[in-house]
Each structure stands twice: as structure tokens, then as C-alpha cells.
Amino acid sequence: MSTVSASEVTIRQNKKEDITFLLQxxxxxxxxxxMYDHLSHTRLDPNYLLVAEDKSGEPVGFCAVTKSAPDxxxxxxxxxxxxxxRSGIGRALWKAMVQRAGNQNIALDAVKGMVDWYKKNGLQFQTFRTFYHIFTITDDMKKSYASNYExxxxxxxxxxxxxxxxxxxxPNFDRTAILRAWFSGEDVHVAVxxxxxxxxxxxxxHKKPNNEYGLRNVFGDNEDVIQALLHDMVSGLQKGAVVHFFLLDEKRLPTYIKHSVKYEEAPVRMYSKVRIETNTARMWIATAHLI
Structure with missing residues (x-):
């Protein structure tokens, strides 16, 4: 691959074919x-994706800027x-993102190594932190499960x-449009x-390629509710399937999935102007993809 400097890239709106590069x-x-996340973002905001392209027109960087609410x-x-x-392309994308955001509140989930950089670039407020985990479906997880909840x-x-x-x-944020966008499509199942x-x-x-799945926003009154929801969503999956999720840092791993979990980075929710307040009492599995 050739070397490309920031001065040689152009920031533009995405094209349909760009998604192949982003997925890679x-x-x-x-x-x-x-692709599920891309389609969900697109339903919420068709113009959400900024692309840095080189002189040949090939994408070399991306920044998603999804309008989640009026502000x-x-x-x-x-x-x-x-x-x-470290060639300046990321900074060029960031500048374009800030210009698109205008005076609106900017929200994102920052991995540990980027928190200080985001602070220096205007994101001064933080709320919750999540840990990224994966687990693998076993025979035991496919057995029947007795629960007090339907x-x-x-x-x-x-x-x-x-x-x-x-x-x-x-409590202070209407997520109707956001949830409608993410809870649509053939490859997603929402359990209540x-x-x-x-x-x-x-x-x-939701279903991902290669027998993998992703959990998004699992909220419940208590751990027993979370256990019932998880059993509903994953017990029908094929043995060996891999499931990805983000667990709120103050919550323990539900017993149902505790056996085979691996975890990695801990993203932190950050904001530029004002925190969007969350009541984490009912929040268990959050997500680093939507507010």
C-alpha cells in the first residue's frame, strides 16, 4: 500500500461501495x-458517514456522525x-466532523488510549464506562430455563x-427514532x-457474518430479568456461535453467560457540551454504537 498524507486526501460523503472498505x-x-450497524445508522441518518479518500478515490478513513436528536x-x-x-488523516476527519456537528452536542464512546485526545479536542464530560466481552454458545446454554418472567x-x-x-x-432523552432504527430489519430480534x-x-x-452475533442494549429491573432475556436471545443459536456485547462496568456478569467470557477494552461515554443523563440501575448491557 502506498503512503498517503493528509494533504492528499479529500473528505466527502460516503458512497454505497465505500462500506466494503469500512467493514474491512x-x-x-x-x-x-x-453491516447491521451501518444499515441502522443509515435509517437514522442517511448522511451519517464521512469518508477520507486518496487521489485515486479509494477510502482511507471514516468518521460516522449520526444525528441522534435535534441537538x-x-x-x-x-x-x-x-x-x-499518525499521518494527519484522522485529524482531517475530526475537523470535518466538528464542522458538520456545528453547535450541537457531540457524543462518543472512547477507548482508553483515546480519552485524553478527546478531552484535548473538546469532549470534557463523561458518564458510564463499559467493558467489551465475547462468549461462545455451549450445550448447557441451550437447555430449558425456569424463570419468573415471560x-x-x-x-x-x-x-x-x-x-x-x-x-x-x-429520563431526559427521547430515543424513539434511535430504537426504531436499530430494532428494524430481518437480522435483529428484540426480546421483551x-x-x-x-x-x-x-x-x-442481531446476526453478524461467520456465526457471530451482537447484543445491543439489554436493560432490566434485576439480574433475573437479564438472565431471562439472555436465554431468550441466545439459547436458539448454534453451538459454537460467538456473541459480542458491552457490559456496564458496575454490573457483574450474569451467571448464564459467565462460563466462557473474554473481555478487552473499556470504552467511556463522552460528551462535548452536556451529559445525557442515564439511570444505570436498569442498564446492564449497553452499546458503543448508539446513545
């Missing part, structure tokens, strides 16, 4: 990000091709109650936990 870049990093953008998939890092698939008529429950976690007809938790899982 994130796969090399081992990130829990797939907030969420930054993700901030990445430069491995052999071109778990069912999310239906259209359940949306008002689900959104009301979500406001316990995000019920107790006497009342929602007490929810979570989603």
Missing part, C-alpha cells in the same frame, strides 16, 4: 460492528487505515410501553421481558 477496516481491528450527534467508526495512521418478541403495539420503560434509563403484563426489561440481538 473494522474487521482488522476486531470491532463489534457490522446531539453521535460519533462512531472513527478509523483510519492501519498503515496510514419473554416475548417485540410487537408494534408494545412500542409505547417499551419507550416508557426506556425513559427509566434515559414481562411480569404480570408489565414490561420489566428488553434487549436485542
Amino acid at each position: 477496516f473494522v474487521e482488522e481491528e476486531g470491532w463489534d460492528w457490522s 446531539t450527534v453521535y460519533v462512531s467508526s472513527f478509523i483510519v487505515r492501519k498503515d496510514l495512521r 419473554t416475548i418478541a417485540l410487537s408494534e403495539e408494545m412500542w409505547p410501553a417499551l419507550l416508557a420503560y426506556d425513559q427509566y434509563v434515559y 421481558a414481562m411480569d404480570a403484563g408489565k414490561i420489566v426489561g428488553y434487549g436485542s440481538i
Whole structure:
């Protein structure tokens, strides 16, 4: 691969074919990000992805800037091709992102090595931290599970109650558009936990390539609810399937998935202007892809 400097790149809006390069870049990093996330971001904000291209028009870096609310953008998939890092391309993408964000609040999830850099570049506020984990489906996880809670698939008529429950976690932030974007498509399953007809938790899982899956936002009243939701979402998966998720740092690993977990980095949620407050009492498995 040839050397490319920041002065030789152009920042532009993404094209359909660019996603192939982004998927390649994130796969090399081992990130829990797939076509599902791209399509979800696109449903929420069709113009979310900025691309740094070289003189030949080939993408060499990306920065996702998703408009999540009237006054907030969420930054993700901030990445430069491995052999071109520390060449100024990332800074050029950051500058373009800041220009697009304007006066809006900027939110992102920062890995440990980038926290100080983000602070120096205007993200002064922090909330929760999550740890990235993976586990593998075993025969024991596929057995029946006795629970006090009923778990069912999310239906259209359940949306008002689900959104009301979500406001316990995000009391000052309406996530209707965000959840609608992520809970759509053929490759996602949303499970809702019920107790006497009342929602007490929810979570989603989506299919990725190569017999892998990703959990997104698993919230519940207590650990027993989380156990029931996890059993609903993963017990039907093939033995050997790999599941990715981000566990809130103050929560212990649910017993149901504790046997085969490996964990890595701990992203920190950061903001530029104001924290979006979260009630972490019901938050267990969060995500580094959506507010």
C-alpha cells in the first residue's frame, strides 16, 4: 500500500461501495460492528458517514456522525487505515466532523488510549464506562430455563410501553427514532421481558457474518430479568456461535453467560457540551454504537 498524507486526501460523503472498505477496516481491528450497524445508522441518518479518500478515490478513513436528536450527534467508526495512521488523516476527519456537528452536542464512546485526545479536542464530560466481552454458545446454554418472567418478541403495539420503560434509563432523552432504527430489519430480534403484563426489561440481538452475533442494549429491573432475556436471545443459536456485547462496568456478569467470557477494552461515554443523563440501575448491557 502506498503512503498517503493528509494533504492528499479529500473528505466527502460516503458512497454505497465505500462500506466494503469500512467493514474491512473494522474487521482488522476486531470491532463489534457490522453491516447491521451501518444499515441502522443509515435509517437514522442517511448522511451519517464521512469518508477520507486518496487521489485515486479509494477510502482511507471514516468518521460516522449520526444525528441522534435535534441537538446531539453521535460519533462512531472513527478509523483510519492501519498503515496510514499518525499521518494527519484522522485529524482531517475530526475537523470535518466538528464542522458538520456545528453547535450541537457531540457524543462518543472512547477507548482508553483515546480519552485524553478527546478531552484535548473538546469532549470534557463523561458518564458510564463499559467493558467489551465475547462468549461462545455451549450445550448447557441451550437447555430449558425456569424463570419468573415471560419473554416475548417485540410487537408494534408494545412500542409505547417499551419507550416508557426506556425513559427509566434515559429520563431526559427521547430515543424513539434511535430504537426504531436499530430494532428494524430481518437480522435483529428484540426480546421483551414481562411480569404480570408489565414490561420489566428488553434487549436485542442481531446476526453478524461467520456465526457471530451482537447484543445491543439489554436493560432490566434485576439480574433475573437479564438472565431471562439472555436465554431468550441466545439459547436458539448454534453451538459454537460467538456473541459480542458491552457490559456496564458496575454490573457483574450474569451467571448464564459467565462460563466462557473474554473481555478487552473499556470504552467511556463522552460528551462535548452536556451529559445525557442515564439511570444505570436498569442498564446492564449497553452499546458503543448508539446513545
